[in-house]
């Protein structure tokens with residue numbers, strides 16, 4: 543196969559007046575973290591890489607499943623059961639010359655955020671829950687890193703850009719929002735058009751932050767509805783009593799990290815160990831009947847027993863899909879971790 547060189551690949555970017563040679567160099571040397579590489583996050587990553595962003599960090603805790611393939615941009619059946627971050631990283635590195643992708647198969651928590659997001663010029667949100675968005679927002683406030691917020695459900699989406707302390711932060715607008723069990727895309731549904739559109743707009747806002755564009759939509763929320771169709775802009779005011787960016791500083795309601803979290807999908811639970819381990823997955827895979835294994839890589843072992851899909855990650859985290867309760871998920875996760883001698887079971 544013929545090689546594609548970077549200069550000709552991006553040759554149509556330079557003439558765009560808002561980019562130019564100097565702007566393109568800025569894009570090439572930028573470090574952007576995308577947190578959550580699902581429908582919206584895969585679209586964000588795709589357009590950032592295709593626009594010449596030089597370094598992308600993709601952070602995601604989940605694996606590719608049949609029910610999310612319809613909205614994962616650039617991924618297909620061959621990626622089933624692979625970690626989304628690694629599958630997307632692999633796809634982008636094949637597609638875009640010069641884009642260096644770091645795939646981190648991990649959960650963003652209060653304790654892991656600083657390490658996972660270290661060195662990022664902008665953090666971009668491809669998440670599906672406010673619990674983790676608030677962790678991302680606190681990182682943005684604490685480190686003065688611009689934060690591009692997104693959300694998408696059914697045919698509607700939102701994109702916002704926050705650069706505290708100069709602007710409001712996410713919690714100035716969405717303080718106290720709690721993720722409802724009935725709010726996820728598994729219940730309400732989502733179209734690939736809205737996830738793709740929101741991702742493209744968020745990638746565009748990210749470029750504008752890096753290029754210091756005067757047209758930056760900072761502290762403004764864009765609402766997009768593909769049915770009406772509507773594009774609405776709302777200004778977000780800085781809240782003087784904001785618990786994240788207010789003058790009192792980030793004192794109260796620091797987002798907590800829970801041991802068991804339900805993922806979008808309703809019947810999938812993420813069990814985060816209290817202490818990180820380093821599991822030998824090749825040893826663990828020998829304890830599973832070969833016919834039950836769906837995927838076995840360096841970072842994850844995925845297998846299915848009856849209707850339950852279990853993903854054991856190298857750091858001791860376990861995803862359990864197809865169960866009704868956290869208690870059942872925890873029991874299965876403990877059994878999975880017990881496959882490897884010397885690893886303590888996770889506790890509730």
Ligand SMILES: [Zn+2]
Pocket residue numbers: 710711712713714715781784785786787788
């Ligand atoms: Zn705030």
